[in-house]
Amino acid sequence: SQQGEEDPQALSIQEGENATMNCSYKTSINNLQWYRQNSGRGLVHLILIRSNEREKHSGRLRVTLDTSKKSSSLLITASRAADTASYFCATAGAGSYQLTFGKGTKLSVIP
Amino acid sequence: SQTIHQWPATLVQPVGSPLSLECTVEGTSNPNLYWYRQAAGRGLQLLFYSVGIGQISSEVPQNLSASRPQDRQFILSSKKLLLSDSGFYLCAWSVRLAKNIQYFGAGTRLSVL
Numbered sequence: 001s002q003q004g005e006e007d008p009q010a011l012s013i014q015e016g017e018n019a020t021m022n023c024s025y026k027t028s029i030n031n032l033q034w035y036r037q038n039s040g041r042g043l044v045h046l047i048l049i050r051s052n053e054r055e056k057h058s059g060r061l062r063v064t065l066d067t068s069k070k071s072s073s074l075l076i077t078a079s080r081a082a083d084t085a086s087y088f089c090a091t092a093g094a095g096s097y098q099l100t101f102g103k104g105t106k107l108s109v110i111p
Numbered sequence: 112s113q114t115i116h117q118w119p120a121t122l123v124q125p126v127g128s129p130l131s132l133e134c135t136v137e138g139t140s141n142p143n144l145y146w147y148r149q150a151a152g153r154g155l156q157l158l159f160y161s162v163g164i165g166q167i168s169s170e171v172p173q174n175l176s177a178s179r180p181q182d183r184q185f186i187l188s189s190k191k192l193l194l195s196d197s198g199f200y201l202c203a204w205s206v207r208l209a210k211n212i213q214y215f216g217a218g219t220r221l222s223v224l
Contacts, residue, residue: 033212042117042201042215043155088154092211097143097162098170099211103154 006089006105014110019076021105023089024069030094032065034074037086037104046074046087081111113138117202117216124223130175130189132219134202137183142204144185145213146177149199161185162207197223 007022023032031050035043049056049065049072056063062075076083086106090099117134124130136142143162147155157170159177167177174193178186185202199220203213 031211040199040218040220042217043203043213045212045214048212090213097160097205097211098145098157099213100157101147101155103152106152 006087006102008105009103010106010108012108012110013079015079015081017079019079019083019107019109021074021087021107023072023074023102025072025089025091025100025102026070027091027093029067029091030096031092032063032072033090033092033099034061034063034072035088035090035101037088039085043088076107079107079109081109083107084109113204113214115202115204115214115216117219119219120217121220122222124192124221126194126223127191130187130192130196130221132187132200132202132221134185134187134216135183136204139204139206140182141207142183143207144179145203145205146185146187147201147203149201149218151198155201159187192223194223197221 005024013019029051031048033048034046036046037043047058047063049063060077065072086104088101088104090101092099114137145160146158149155161167161179175189199218201218202216205213
């Protein structure tokens with residue numbers, strides 16, 4: 001069953017605004033990852049945060065992780081039209097080869 | 112650098128026909144390999160994963176099977192396609208014993224009519 005649940009399902013913002021997407025999960029994790037998918041394409045890994053980390057940055061991306069609430073957020077600052085895509089969180093359990101993906105947030109950035 | 116190739120990009124097949132989707136990885140050895148299916152507007156469902164040649168784990172019992180005849184080759188098959196097999200199929204690989212970061216192919220859009 002799907003472990004990650006992203007919120008909102010869809011988000012529409014103006015170029016230059018910040019976009020925040022949330023992810024909740026149910027069981028203990030080793031790490032949590034965010035992926036991006038352009039329409040009709042494969043997924044691209046964006047950022048990984050370990051279970052003992054609380055915040056991580058990569059360029060315009062900021063990810064937070066709250067293991068007590070079993071939730072994570074992805075913030076994209078100063079959004080661009082090229083950021084339009086679906087964003088998925090994925091969780092990895094300890095010692096597991098597998099990732100469990102959520103259903104994704106569809107982000108539309110309007111020029 | 113590592114690359115993953117997945118083909119074909121699109122496929123239209125009649126109900127009851129066989130299926131073979133192929134995925135190959137270049138530039139790495141002993142990868143973990145994965146097949147996912149993505150329904151329209153939905154997340155990814157893990158179908159199969161493999162940690163070595165001939166080693167296949169199935170996550171969802173269904174009309175599909177997978178094989179790994181070579182270290183960097185992963186094949187998804189069906190003897191008789193069903194309408195419900197339509198979807199977007201993605202192959203991915205990861206470095207064994209690493210942080211589970213997965214690298215995806217471009218996907219195959221399968222329509223069963």
